[in-house]
Amino acid sequence: MTMLPFFEWCETTAIASAIKNSPWAFAVIESFHLLGLAVIGGAVLIVNLRLLGLAFRSQPVSEIAHEAQPWFVGSLTVMLTTGVAMFLSEAMKCYYSESFSVKMVSLMLAIVFTFTIHRRLVIAEEAAMRPHRQKLVALISLALWFAVAAAGRWIGFSG
Amino acid sequence: MSLLGFCQWLASTPWSIALHESLYMYPLVESVHVLTLTVFLGTAVMLDLRLLGLTLRKVDVEEVVARLAPWMIGGFVVMFASGAMLFYAIPVRSFQNVFFRFKVIFLVLAGINAWLFHSGIYQTVKKWNLDRVPPKRARMAGLISLVLWAFIVIAGRMIAYNWFDCDIQPQPAIVNWWSGCIVENRQ
Numbered sequence: 001m002t003m004l005p006f007f008e009w010c011e012t013t014a015i016a017s018a019i020k021n022s023p024w025a026f027a028v029i030e031s032f033h034l035l036g037l038a039v040i041g042g043a044v045l046i047v048n049l050r051l052l053g054l055a056f057r058s059q060p061v062s063e064i065a066h067e068a069q070p071w072f073v074g075s076l077t078v079m080l081t082t083g084v085a086m087f088l089s090e091a092m093k094c095y096y097s098e099s100f101s102v103k104m105v106s107l108m109l110a111i112v113f114t115f116t117i118h119r120r121l122v123i124a125e126e127a128a129m130r131p132h133r134q135k136l137v138a139l140i141s142l143a144l145w146f147a148v149a150a151a152g153r154w155i156g157f158s159g
Numbered sequence: 160m161s162l163l164g165f166c167q168w169l170a171s172t173p174w175s176i177a178l179h180e181s182l183y184m185y186p187l188v189e190s191v192h193v194l195t196l197t198v199f200l201g202t203a204v205m206l207d208l209r210l211l212g213l214t215l216r217k218v219d220v221e222e223v224v225a226r227l228a229p230w231m232i233g234g235f236v237v238m239f240a241s242g243a244m245l246f247y248a249i250p251v252r253s254f255q256n257v258f259f260r261f262k263v264i265f266l267v268l269a270g271i272n273a274w275l276f277h278s279g280i281y282q283t284v285k286k287w288n289l290d291r292v293p294p295k296r297a298r299m300a301g302l303i304s305l306v307l308w309a310f311i312v313i314a315g316r317m318i319a320y321n322w323f324d325c326d327i328q329p330q331p332a333i334v335n336w337w338s339g340c341i342v343e344n345r346q
Contacts (some may be wrong), residue, residue, distance in 0.1 A: 027320055031313040034196065038312065041197020042205040045230070046215075055226040059218055067214045071205075149197065153190045 003095070010091035019089035026089060033082040037149065039075035043068045044145050047122060051138035053131070061134070065122035076111075097158045103151035110144035163339065166250040178248035185248055192241035199234025200308055202227040210301030212292030219288045220297075224281075255338045257323040262314040269307040276300035 010016060019025045049055040050064045087094055094100040121137050160168070169175055178184055208214040209223045246253050253259045280296040287293050293301075323330060325340035335342055 023322070027317060031316045034193070034312050034316055035309055037193075038196050038200035038308075039204055040201075042201030042203075045198065045201050046205055046227075049226075049230075055230075056215075056218060056222070058222070063217060064215070067216065067218075068205075071208070071214060146194070149194050150190060153193050154186075157186045 007091040007095040010088050013088055015085060016088040016091070019085060026086065029082045029085050033079060033086065036075045036078035036082065039071055040079060040145075041149075043072035043075060044141065047072075048138040048142050051122070051134045053135070061122050062124070072114075093158075094155065097155050099151045099154035099158050103148055103155065106144055106147035106151060110141070110148050113141060113144055163251070163254065166254040169247060169250040175247050175250065178244065185245075188241050188244045188248075192238060192245060195234050195237045195241065196312070198230055199238050200312070202230040202234065203308065204305065206231070207301035207304045210293055210297045211305075212290075212298070216291045220290075220293060221284050221288050224284075252324065253318065255325050255340055256318050257334060257338045258314045258317040258320075260337060262311055262318065265307050265311045265314060269304060269311065272300060272303050272307060276304075 019029070046055065047061075047065050047068050050057075050059070050061055056064050118137055118141050121134065178188070205214060206223055206227050209216075209218070209220060215223055246259075276297070280294060280300065287297070292298070321327060323334050323338060325335075325338060325342070328340075328342060330340070330342075334340075
């Protein structure tokens with residue numbers, strides 16, 4: 001089974017045509033995608049820096065995670081919304097873009113990892129934690145989100 | 160030498176041409192510039208949000224500044240160096256770009272805002288270090304910083320679009336004035 005018809009359909013949607021027919025819509029959506037990137041970067045970084053023992057060592061991990069959570073969820077929502085809009089307007093380019101496939105796979109992994117293993121670790125009791133495990137989870141989280149961002153940037157250079 | 164003349168000279172240097180024409184180097188530098196946004200602006204946003212009393216409320220403001228400063232400074236150095244390389248690759252077009260000029264002005268304003276914060280209300284941080292919501296002047300500094308950096312990101316992203324480029328004429332007179340375009344054969 002091929003996904004081609006689905007990608008073709010995406011580009012025929014009303015949102016896709018509206019973006020394609022506007023000279024500035026894509027640029028504006030892209031800018032908000034970047035603003036979301038800055039916020040999600042900050043939210044992901046502070047929690048992982050804490051796990052790595054590089055910042056806020058005097059605060060419990062769960063406290064930092066709790067404070068960062070709304071900003072993470074909020075910026076992720078902005079990124080997904082603007083990302084879907086941009087994808088619809090150039091679905092065929094994405095279909096043929098290797099960077100896009102890499103980004104989607106790493107994004108799935110990053111989201112699943114964040115809301116399962118990472119989440120369970122950051123809300124756990126401090127005493128029950130092993131530092132090596134904390135550091136490993138932080139490094140995996142950073143690597144996954146970096147892959148999402150880097151592959152995302154590279155979509156723009158392909159095609 | 161005028162600024163435009165300087166940019167034209169920059170554009171004629173071999174390294175500028177090499178960077179401009181490189182298949183991988185330019186996109187690589189641009190990716191570094193964009194991705195470092197997460198480190199520099201990500202941490203700056205978290206500090207601004209702390210000043211607004213919107214995150215890390217139980218952490219001392221001083222500690223937030225101390226812990227995030229290395230990442231902000233390091234990130235800024237990378238942002239500035241990679242940004243300078245992007246400018247060096249395309250000096251004349253960047254110099255005459257409407258959005259680039261806005262970006263430089265916003266950057267200067269963001270710098271002034273940060274300096275005013277550090278030399279002003281931050282000097283008394285010991286008094287409000289643990290306040291969940293810091294005093295008004297600190298909140299203002301955080302808010303202004305967030306707004307200015309949002310404009311900087313948007314202006315930066317828009318530099319890539321050629322809507323107002325000098326070689327696309329006619330443009331409204333105010334656009335040509337702001338971008339410093341030298342328009343020949345005015346109709």
